[in-house]
Amino acid sequence: MQLADFKILALLPWQDWLALLAFFAAWIGYALFAKRRTESVQSLLATTNRYRREWMRQVTYREVRVVDGVVIQNLSSSPSFFASTTILIIGGLLALLGTSEKATELVKEIPFAARTSTLVFDLKLLLLTGIFIYAFFRFTWSLRQYTFGALMVASAPDPGVFERGEASREEFAERAGRIVGMAAETFNDGLRAYYMSFAVVGWFFSPWWFAIGTAVVVWILYQREFHSDVLAVLRA
Incomplete structure (x- = not known):
């Protein structure tokens, strides 16, 4: 191992490196676990995807699809809102990086907060910034x-085309439902990043709070995706 590698490792105590490793392992591991578990147990996202496919099948029976366009517009307002909010958060974090020395002193005044150097404080801010950029x-x-x-809803053939067998209702519903479902899955990834950012906040107090926060966030994500009340209603 090069001398530079030892210098990088020396930037943080071993407890911080361990908590940081656990954080990324938990985030990536849970994402893979949720995708694999969905194959045997329907998650909240997988269950709502069935409704999206059925919605797109109903589209093929309607001559006027204004309501469907309005619904998609309303659905897209959530990622639009979060994208705008995320830009503001990123701007705030970058501004905080420019005044990290004062911010470090301020954090030291918080009870139970970890006493760290300005460089380590900047690393924590950079991690938060990277999460919000993602x-x-x-x-x-x-x-x-x-x-x-x-676009798919707008370009859907008239109901008569499907009735004459010139186009397949099931094929259209599968493709259009999958597109809308992928949008929901991507939005879910962004929300998951927001949840994980709360675990990083614990790092400003101590690496142990960071690790505990990571475990708590993953548990909350699991409960909401696989054991929530709304999921039970949707499955009924």
Whole structure:
């Protein structure tokens, strides 16, 4: 191992490196776990995707699809709102990086907050900034996917075309439902990043709070995606 590698490792105590490793392992691991578990147990997202497919099948029976366009517009307003909010958060974090010395002194005044150097404080801010940048890209991609779904609804053939067998209702519902479902999945990724950012806030207090916060956030995500009350209603 090079001398520079030892210098990088020496920037943080081993407890911080361990908590940071656990954070990324939990985030990536849970994302893979949720995708794999959906194959055997319907998650909240998978269950709502069935409703999206049925919605798109109903579109093929309607001559006037104004309501469907309004629904897609309303759905796209959520990622649009979060994308705008995320830009403000990123701007605030970058501004805070410019005054990190004063911010470090302010954090030291908080009870139980970890006493760290300005460099370590900047690293924590950079991690938060990176998370919100990732969330911004997911929200904006979700927004674009909703526009693709709106295009598919707008270009859907008239009901008579489906009735004459010139186009397949099931094929259209599958493709259009999948596009809208992908938009929801991407939006869910952005929301998951928001949840994980709360765990990083615990790092400003101590690496142990960081690790505990990570575990709590993953538990909340699991409960909401696989054992929530709304999921039980949707499955009924």
